[in-house]
Amino acid sequence: MNTAFWYASRATGIVALLLLTAVLVLGILVNRQGRLPGLPRFAVTDLHRNLSLLSVAFIAVHVLTAVADTYVHIPLAAAVIPFASGYERFWLGLGAVSLDIMLAMIVTSLLRGRLNRVLWRAVHLLAYASWPVAFAHSIGSSKDLQQGWMLVLALGCAMIVLAAVVWRLAHSARQVPRAGRVAEILSQRAVSR
Amino acid sequence: MAERLRVNPIQCTGHGVCAELLPELVMLDEWGYPVIDPRPVPPALDRDARRAVAACPALALKLTRSEQPARSG
Amino acid sequence: MTAVVNQTASGGAARQAAAGLPRLLPQAPEDLSAHLARYGPTPYRGQPNLLIADVEASGLTGRGGAAFPVHRKLAVVAAAGPRQGRKVVVANGAESEPASRKDELLLRLAPNLVLDGLQLAAEAVGATEAHLYLHYAPGPQILRALAERASRGLDWLGVTITQAPPRFLAGQEAAVVNRLGGGPALPTFQPPRVSERGLGGAPTLVQNAETLAHLALIARYGPRWFRAVGTSDEPGSMLTTIYRPDARAHVREAAIGTPLRTLLGEGADVQAWLIGGYHGTWVPMPAAAGITLDNASLRRFGAAAGAGVLAALPSGRCGLAEVARVTGYLAAESAGQCGPCLNGLPRIAAALAELAGPGHRRRTVADLQRWSGLVEGRGACNHPDGTVRFVRSALTTFEPEIRRHARGQCSATDRRPYLPLPDGLPTREEDWT
Numbered sequence: 001m002n003t004a005f006w007y008a009s010r011a012t013g014i015v016a017l018l019l020l021t022a023v024l025v026l027g028i029l030v031n032r033q034g035r036l037p038g039l040p041r042f043a044v045t046d047l048h049r050n051l052s053l054l055s056v057a058f059i060a061v062h063v064l065t066a067v068a069d070t071y072v073h074i075p076l077a078a079a080v081i082p083f084a085s086g087y088e089r090f091w092l093g094l095g096a097v098s099l100d101i102m103l104a105m106i107v108t109s110l111l112r113g114r115l116n117r118v119l120w121r122a123v124h125l126l127a128y129a130s131w132p133v134a135f136a137h138s139i140g141s142s143k144d145l146q147q148g149w150m151l152v153l154a155l156g157c158a159m160i161v162l163a164a165v166v167w168r169l170a171h172s173a174r175q176v177p178r179a180g181r182v183a184e185i186l187s188q189r190a191v192s193r
Numbered sequence: 194m195a196e197r198l199r200v201n202p203i204q205c206t207g208h209g210v211c212a213e214l215l216p217e218l219v220m221l222d223e224w225g226y227p228v229i230d231p232r233p234v235p236p237a238l239d240r241d242a243r244r245a246v247a248a249c250p251a252l253a254l255k256l257t258r259s260e261q262p263a264r265s266g
Numbered sequence: 267m268t269a270v271v272n273q274t275a276s277g278g279a280a281r282q283a284a285a286g287l288p289r290l291l292p293q294a295p296e297d298l299s300a301h302l303a304r305y306g307p308t309p310y311r312g313q314p315n316l317l318i319a320d321v322e323a324s325g326l327t328g329r330g331g332a333a334f335p336v337h338r339k340l341a342v343v344a345a346a347g348p349r350q351g352r353k354v355v356v357a358n359g360a361e362s363e364p365a366s367r368k369d370e371l372l373l374r375l376a377p378n379l380v381l382d383g384l385q386l387a388a389e390a391v392g393a394t395e396a397h398l399y400l401h402y403a404p405g406p407q408i409l410r411a412l413a414e415r416a417s418r419g420l421d422w423l424g425v426t427i428t429q430a431p432p433r434f435l436a437g438q439e440a441a442v443v444n445r446l447g448g449g450p451a452l453p454t455f456q457p458p459r460v461s462e463r464g465l466g467g468a469p470t471l472v473q474n475a476e477t478l479a480h481l482a483l484i485a486r487y488g489p490r491w492f493r494a495v496g497t498s499d500e501p502g503s504m505l506t507t508i509y510r511p512d513a514r515a516h517v518r519e520a521a522i523g524t525p526l527r528t529l530l531g532e533g534a535d536v537q538a539w540l541i542g543g544y545h546g547t548w549v550p551m552p553a554a555a556g557i558t559l560d561n562a563s564l565r566r567f568g569a570a571a572g573a574g575v576l577a578a579l580p581s582g583r584c585g586l587a588e589v590a591r592v593t594g595y596l597a598a599e600s601a602g603q604c605g606p607c608l609n610g611l612p613r614i615a616a617a618l619a620e621l622a623g624p625g626h627r628r629r630t631v632a633d634l635q636r637w638s639g640l641v642e643g644r645g646a647c648n649h650p651d652g653t654v655r656f657v658r659s660a661l662t663t664f665e666p667e668i669r670r671h672a673r674g675q676c677s678a679t680d681r682r683p684y685l686p687l688p689d690g691l692p693t694r695e696e697d698w699t
Contacts, residue, residue, distance in 0.1 A: 030250050033208055042210045045248055112252060181602040181694045185612040186594075200602035201455045203646050227607035242675050 005069035012062035091140035101130035194232035204253035301378035324489035330474030346469035360430040360437035368505035383478025434599035450670035450698035453647035497524035509577035541571030547653025548663040584678035610641035
């Protein structure tokens with residue numbers, strides 16, 4: 001039974017990492033008003049939201065199976081209280097940090113209509129911290145990911161996230177500030193007469 | 194009580210999700226910004242209207258209870 | 267910029283004096299002593315409701331452009347927010363309409379009237395803070411007036427002066443509150459109205475400087491006195507800023523209901539009148555020659571008095587060139603916060619520039635109509651609405667000229683710009699603070 005739990009925890013962990021990669025990329029896509037080919041705009045927003053909830057479901061199984069596995073002792077609380085586990089204190093602690101951020105993001109997003117807009121945005125921006133921490137947790141606590149095609153997979157996710165973030169930052173850098181927007185459109189009109 | 198859809202034009206950045214989810218009441222202008230039917234939301238569309246409000250990435254779409262507010266100076 | 271002269275009576279002086287004009291503007295700046303000698307002390311009521319009832323009976327409406335009933339605004343602010351909570355009153359002297367000079371003149375000649383009004387309004391709503399919002403750095407008259415009033419203990423509240431940036435939207439009430447709060451003078455989305463939740467969340471009364479001056483006089487002489495001039499539906503007098511080819515630009519106080527001919531001249535060689543400033547309405551001459559300065563009459567031509575800017579466009583000028591210049595200014599002064607305004611106004615301005623030149627594409631007028639319909643009502647403030655009113659009335663009034671231009675002709679003989687516009691358009695964030 002223990003072995004089954006252990007395998008389940010590893011597997012759900014990897015799937016969770018893949019899902020979180022997709023969620024982050026989709027989040028950036030929403031912000032940039034990007035489209036997924038052949039799909040309506042609301043597909044991007046809905047996928048982003050639904051996959052984030054699915055990720056949490058996978059993480060829940062990932063955590064519960066790890067706790068249920070009695071080969072090593074991991075208290076359930078270690079899932080959300082960082083560095084509370086005796087086993088692999090540091091790497092599991094990172095997982096807890098990442099999960100804490102994710103839970104804050106999800107709770108604030110569910111209450112979005114009622115919350116201060118600035119607060120929601122500040123918490124949501126923590127995604128950019130949550131993913132690298134989850135990534136570090138994945139590589140650090142799983143021997144699987146440290147070699148072979150799993151490592152390639154993990155690095156592939158990192159590359160994708162990096163590319164998406166660079167794309168996002170490039171847009172920010174290029175974006176005309178509010179005070180210059182009208183002047184920009186006026187100059188376009190002058191040219192395209 | 195009559196409910197109407199309103200958009201906060203400062204928050205709106207023209208994502209266009211509202212027009213996809215509620216084409217009966219929202220159209221996009223030639224620049225991608227929503228043109229909203231000012232009449233009260235018919236009860237049959239109430240659920241779709243709430244879905245559109247929740248789906249707006251900028252949280253710019255709102256469902257308000259009051260009558261058409263007067264234009265501000 | 268030609269100096270603005272105070273013209274309180276010209277021709278019909280006897281008629282005006284008998285009718286109770288001028289009311290607001292003395293011939294020379296009046297310091298506190300002169301003000302007190304003429305008007306007596308500020309007639310504080312001791313409790314709010316008395317003044318609001320008098321204001322309601324007087325029928326005073328806002329003189330900043332929107333003509334909203336003043337007593338209603340006072341009542342909303344007085345009732346809003348928690349008891350004993352913070353409340354703010356603001357004297358709006360931003361006068362962001364570039365062609366308007368009346369508030370500047372009023373604050374120079376009779377600052378104590380405006381400041382009286384501010385204090386009386388503060389008492390009426392139970393304010394805890396008072397502000398004076400000015401377009402330019404406060405002049406010596408205002409500073410002296412405030413200092414003298416403070417030393418004599420005349421003011422119920424201390425007054426904080428804040429300078430507005432030279433933006434067209436800087437006087438919009440949400441922009442005023444935004445600026446007073448330390449932010450840029452940009453409109454915000456309403457609801458909630460600033461009278462319910464304004465500066466720092468407190469109910470805020472934003473009232474035009476001239477309106478407060480009228481209020482100060484109503485508090486002394488009563489609503490019947492106020493109604494002695496004007497019409498029964500629109501009582502009182504208002505300050506107008508007048509542009510006509512046969513005189514220098516000047517400010518003149520006029521009874522509401524005064525025939526515009528009296529103010530703008532008989533219009534022998536005038537092709538059109540602009541009523542209400544750059545968010546106002548063009549009316550053709552001589553068709554509109556009979557209009558009077560009251561909204562009931564103006565409405566028949568789709569016009570409203572606004573903040574009292576009245577301009578007579580001489581026949582020798584190109585109306586389309588003037589409209590294109592002003593619309594270019596209005597487009598550049600957009601806050602750029604709302605998609606429709608940001609996208610629509612520059613396109614409208616470019617199309618008008620095309621109409622002002624020789625020949626134009628067939629679709630230009632149709633584009634103009636479409637864009638006008640698209641921006642109207644879809645901004646957070648009424649900048650697109652006012653601009654569209656200005657443009658639509660121009661398209662109607664100058665329609666013969668549009669046809670002439672399409673054939674490559676222009677009836678203008680004088681190419682000099684007529685309507686005043688400020689230099690310097692906003693390009694950076696600092697231009698809004």
